[in-house]
Every structure is written in C-alpha cells, then in structure tokens.
Amino acid sequence: PPLSPTSNYALTLTHTHIHIQRLSSRPGKEARLLLPLSELVGCSCPRSPAPPLLVLYWYPPGKRRKGVSRRRQVKAYLAESRPEAERWSAAIQCLLREVPVTANTEFSRSLLPRTRRLLLLVNPFSGRGQAMQWCQAHILPMIREANISYNLIQTERRNHARELVREISLPEWDGIIIVSGDGLMHEVINGLMERPDWEQAIKTPLGILPCGSGNALAGSINHYAGYDMCLREPLLLNCCFLLCRGGIRPLDLVSITTSLAWGFVSDVDIESERYRGLGSARFTLGTLVRIASLRSYKGRLSYMPPSVVATTSNGTPPPRRPLSRSITEGLDGFSKTPIHRTCSDMGISEQRSLLKTERRRGRWRCGRTVASQGVGRELRGGHGKMWLGSDLSPSLPLSVTIPSPTSRKFWTKTKTRPVQGPTHSSSTLAPTPSLLKNRPFVSLPFDVPRDDLLPPLDQPLPTRDWVTIEGDFVLVLALYQSHLGADLHAAPQARFDDGLIHLTFVRAGISRATLLRLFFAMEKGNHHSVNSPYVSHVSCKAFRLQPLSPRGTLTVDGELVPYGPLQAQVHPSMARLIVGDTGVKITRL
Ligand SMILES: Nc1ncnc2c1ncn2[C@@H]1O[C@H](COP(=O)(O)OP(=O)(O)OP(=O)(O)O)[C@@H](O)[C@H]1O
Numbered sequence: 001p002p003l004s005p006t007s008n009y010a011l012t013l014t015h016t017h018i019h020i021q022r023l024s025s026r027p028g029k030e031a032r033l034l035l036p037l038s039e040l041v042g043c044s045c046p047r048s049p050a051p052p053l054l055v056l057y058w059y060p061p062g063k064r065r066k067g068v069s070r071r072r073q074v075k076a077y078l079a080e081s082r083p084e085a086e087r088w089s090a091a092i093q094c095l096l097r098e099v100p101v102t103a104n105t106e107f108s109r110s111l112l113p114r115t116r117r118l119l120l121l122v123n124p125f126s127g128r129g130q131a132m133q134w135c136q137a138h139i140l141p142m143i144r145e146a147n148i149s150y151n152l153i154q155t156e157r158r159n160h161a162r163e164l165v166r167e168i169s170l171p172e173w174d175g176i177i178i179v180s181g182d183g184l185m186h187e188v189i190n191g192l193m194e195r196p197d198w199e200q201a202i203k204t205p206l207g208i209l210p211c212g213s214g215n216a217l218a219g220s221i222n223h224y225a226g227y228d229m230c231l232r233e234p235l236l237l238n239c240c241f242l243l244c245r246g247g248i249r250p251l252d253l254v255s256i257t258t259s260l261a262w263g264f265v266s267d268v269d270i271e272s273e274r275y276r277g278l279g280s281a282r283f284t285l286g287t288l289v290r291i292a293s294l295r296s297y298k299g300r301l302s303y304m305p306p307s308v309v310a311t312t313s314n315g316t317p318p319p320r321r322p323l324s325r326s327i328t329e330g331l332d333g334f335s336k337t338p339i340h341r342t343c344s345d346m347g348i349s350e351q352r353s354l355l356k357t358e359r360r361r362g363r364w365r366c367g368r369t370v371a372s373q374g375v376g377r378e379l380r381g382g383h384g385k386m387w388l389g390s391d392l393s394p395s396l397p398l399s400v401t402i403p404s405p406t407s408r409k410f411w412t413k414t415k416t417r418p419v420q421g422p423t424h425s426s427s428t429l430a431p432t433p434s435l436l437k438n439r440p441f442v443s444l445p446f447d448v449p450r451d452d453l454l455p456p457l458d459q460p461l462p463t464r465d466w467v468t469i470e471g472d473f474v475l476v477l478a479l480y481q482s483h484l485g486a487d488l489h490a491a492p493q494a495r496f497d498d499g500l501i502h503l504t505f506v507r508a509g510i511s512r513a514t515l516l517r518l519f520f521a522m523e524k525g526n527h528h529s530v531n532s533p534y535v536s537h538v539s540c541k542a543f544r545l546q547p548l549s550p551r552g553t554l555t556v557d558g559e560l561v562p563y564g565p566l567q568a569q570v571h572p573s574m575a576r577l578i579v580g581d582t583g584v585k586i587t588r589l
Helices: 082-096 131-145 160-167 182-193 216-224 232-245 265-278 281-292 433-437 512-524
Strands: 008-013 017-023 032-036 040-044 053-058 073-078 117-122 149-154 175-180 206-210 247-258 297-304 342-344 367-373 408-418 467-479 501-507 535-540 542-547 552-556 559-561 566-578
Touching: 008 082, 040 082, 040 131, 040 232, 053 082, 117 131, 117 160, 131 149, 131 175, 131 232, 160 182, 175 182, 182 206, 182 216, 206 216, 206 232, 216 232, 297 501, 297 535, 501 542
Parallel strands: 117 149, 117 175, 175 206, 206 566, 367 408
Antiparallel strands: 008 017, 017 032, 040 053, 053 073, 149 342, 247 408, 247 566, 297 467, 297 542, 367 552, 408 467, 467 501, 501 535, 542 566, 552 559
16 A cells, blocks of 8 residues: 555554554554454565565455455565564464464574475376466465465476375475375376385375366365355465465365276266366266266165264354455566466475486375266366266267276375276277376386275175165265365365265155155255255265166266275374364464
8 A cells, every 4th residue: 555654553463463553643643453364475675776675475365255355465564673674574474383482482583483485296287277376376376475485397298296296305394285186186196106215105194275167175275264165266365374374274185996987076077078168067067967867876875884973073063254356456566477387486496306216106195086977078187076876878978997907096185986887898999099198097106105904805794893784876976075066065064174075865665756856955065955865964984885877987086987886984184184274273384
C-alpha cells in the first residue's frame, strides 16, 4: 500500500498476533488492526537502498463465497531505522518457524533455521495444462514471500519424476512438491520406494499443489485444514498457503499387489479422459454415461477388519474455515519472467542435485486404486479420479493382459477403487500401445516392507480374521484418504494416518436412481446416510479382490493396471505429508 507519511503506527508482536495501532493526535481516532500470525505466509525487509521497510504478506481467508479464494494483502511499514526493521522481520520469521522465543530474546537473523528448500516437480500437461501459468501467477510469488527457496523442474514425460526422485540426493530438500494431479504424486512415492534407502527416503516431506483434474489428495488437505470445498485456483491457493505454513503429518501408504485389474469407478475415470477439457466435470459426465448402462460383475471381496478401529478422530468434522478467495489482484508487481524447464532461485540445476545410484526397479503407489468393471480405455496414459464400473463398451479396447509370472507391488496413498469387473482375459485382446507404455510393473529387488497380513496373491487367505463376500458387484471402491476428487468427499471418516482402508461396495440389484443418489451425496460426504441394502461401507487393514468375470478394467490412482486379482495392505504413517496448520500438533518443516 502507498506509505502515508502522516500516519504513525505502534506495532506490538505477541506469540499469535501483530497488533497494529494507528497513533493519532485526535482522541478517539485510533484505528487498530489485529493481524493473526496464522494468516501470514512471511515478511521481508528489503535490502538497501530501499527504505527500512517491514513488509508483511498476509493472506486472510475471504468471505464465505463458493469458488472464491483467499486474497493477498501486502502491508508495509516504515521503521525508524534499518536495524529496527530487520529485528522485526527476524522476530516474525522466528515465530512463523516456531523458534522458541521469549520477551527477552534478542532477535536477529542468526536465530533463524536455514532457509527451507523445496523441489517443485511440475507436470505442464496436468489438468487443463495450466500448471506453469499457475506457477508464475500464484505459486512462485507466494513461495518467495514465505522465504522458501526452490528448484522447479518440469516433467518431460511419464515416469520422469519417478526416475528423478530415485536418484537425487534427498538431504538437500525439505520437501518434494508435486505441482500436478494425483498421478504425479503416485510416481514420486513409487520412485522413493524404489531407492535402496527407501526407509529414509519415504520420510521426505511431500506436498501437492493441485493442478490436475481430480486433485483428490489436495481435496483432503483442504478439507482437514478446515476450509470449505473448492476447486481450481481457490483450491490451489489454499494448498499453497498451507504448504508455505509448512506443518507435516504422517501419511499412511497402501501397498498394492496385482496381477490384473477391474472396476466400475475406474471406467469413469479412464473413459472420461475424453472429456478432459471439462475439468472435474468430466467425472460427473462420465458417471452419468456409465450409470445409463449399468451392469454388474461377479467377484469375491475379502477384507480384514481392524480388531480395534483406531480412528484418530471422534467423528466430529474439522473446524470449518471460510472459503478462501482467489487472488490475482495484488500480484501485478511480480515480474513475469519466463519459467524455463528447470528454474531455481538457488543457483542449482537438476544435474547438480542428481546423485547417481545403481538403478533399482519396482513399483509403488501413492494414491488410489480403482478397479472398474469391464473394458476400459486409456486415452492419455493413466491417472485416475472417479471410476464407475458398470458396463463396457464392446468397441473399446479390451482389458490388459500382462504376461507377468510374478505379482507386482506398488504403493498408493489415497484410494483404490476396485469395482467388480470381468476377470482377466488374456487371450483375445492385445493391450493398446498406451497401456503398454503404462506398464512399468516389475518386482522389487530389495527388501521393501513386507505385507505381513497378506499371503502371496496366488495362495488362499486364512479364514480366521477375514470376511469374504462373493457375488455380483456394481462397484468396489477402496479409499485411504477422505477424497476421491477435490469435490468428492467419498470417505468422510478417513484420516491421513488412521491406519485403515475404507471400502465402499455396491452390490447388484441397486437401482440407477439410488446409485445416482449415492454419488451425488458423495459430493457432500453424506452418502453413508443413503439407506440401501445394496450399499456397504467397511474399514479394514487389508483386502483382496478377485474378479470372477472374464474381462474388466482396474485402476490404481487413476492409472490402468492389469486386470485380475488384486490385494492391498495399509502401512500406517509410512510417509509424511505437508498439510499446513490443521489444528493439531504437527511437526514443522
Ligand atoms: N511431461 C509429461 N508428458 C506426459 N505425461 C506426463 C508428463 N509429466 C507427467 N506425466 C504423466 O501424466 C500423468 C497424469 O498426471 P497427473 O495425474 O499428475 O495429472 P492429471 O491426470 O491431470 O491429474 P489428476 O490425477 O488429479 O486427474 C502422470 O501419471 C505422469 O506420469
């Protein structure tokens, strides 16, 4: 804001607020502003020859208006001297980084921990292809204001990010940030799990800045931060704000072993690729198309219920915060220098940060798994949101057959949506080229965490502790996090680290109207109240899905996987996720 030489202010800093009091010679004219530190991303004291300013970057949540996000405000105060401005800047940053301070602390920059360094992995083609534009307009400006250093790398192809994180030197980074959709997060988690030092590597804090079309994990982060559901830039701004705040929470991962795949929800995810230009609406359209031709599939679903259901919440929803408002105003001052494929404010290049290691192979998943009944089609090469497995169009290329003698293991962090679908039909149809591209499943050559609850996929499950349901299913959906897409609150009870997989399955006999009601209720997260004998919701630690129909589509984290039996087990709190302030005690970046 323009400096007003006629106004003087007295600033007071507490552990939670900056009190800004305008001093006026006329009594009764004092204006007071209480600026919560929880709404600040950072502050600065511009170097000389600039005047001794204290600049505050404030992102207050906006009014409760759907689709509108938080608005950036910059407040600048001219200090009496440069040391004074620098002392204030240091003090505020100490509080934001949670450096222990008292009223007697002598503030200086030397008290601050080292500057945080983030590796941003940007998929320029995710969602509507706006990731780079959003980096320029929103992400990089806010990250700079939060005094965070970054190195930005644009991914050039599928599995580029996965190969990169397999080889980089991780101690250099305080976090790996996926600027894309859930598919790229999935790649990164699998890349980390493929390292010989996976146990340490997977503890690298991960963050997501939603630029995809489904953005399930970002939807969960936004929800648990207490914000109302939002999409696109408002969601991005909320997530970027939370990233800059920097709180970390443990994140469950799920290992999935599959030989083949199927599902109903998968069908929607895969087939709706053709509607990609519609953004998240493509899932709605895809769902409607699928429901119109509803079909059921034979299968066997087994799951191991938790002996003690270890929910981390008492069932009460997180405190709601108003919807944040979108900002583009106020950013005009930022230089719009073009962002290159690799850019950094740290003077390093991708090459420098690479640490060549022996190439290991394997596959881990981070997101969701969806099995969808019937034949699916992959138009772009795998990623997933919402799959409804009903019928399959016979004209579509058939389910994939992967001639793999071994089962494949991979990792996911959000959800698995198996819908009963046809069993593996290896014979008739060859995989499409895009599906072949999408098949980097290989056995892991080193000792990744064992699925101690599961026998090998080709061996029977123990009868004790397992529940098995065999019959005709319309869909089976396995979720690890609360959201299936940013606007699909599919597992309201799920928490990042509850140690549970949340299964929803729908059996044949359900009417189209009820199924439609179920999906619409899912948007608000109240689908558990949809009363139908065909719909079940259970929590478990592990499950196995055996399709008994001849063909189908199965997806994990939106990516098509081979059709056939699949099993999964949760590994509680294995990874770490940057979630910002969630109202609970969290570790700071
Ligand atoms: N430069 C690239 N060209 C082609 N594919 C890429 C590139 N970079 C990444 N990918 C692949 O694109 C896939 C989809 O990306 P991602 O899931 O992040 O975006 P999205 O599908 O738009 O989002 P969502 O999963 O939320 O719908 C990823 O699995 C990744 O492997």
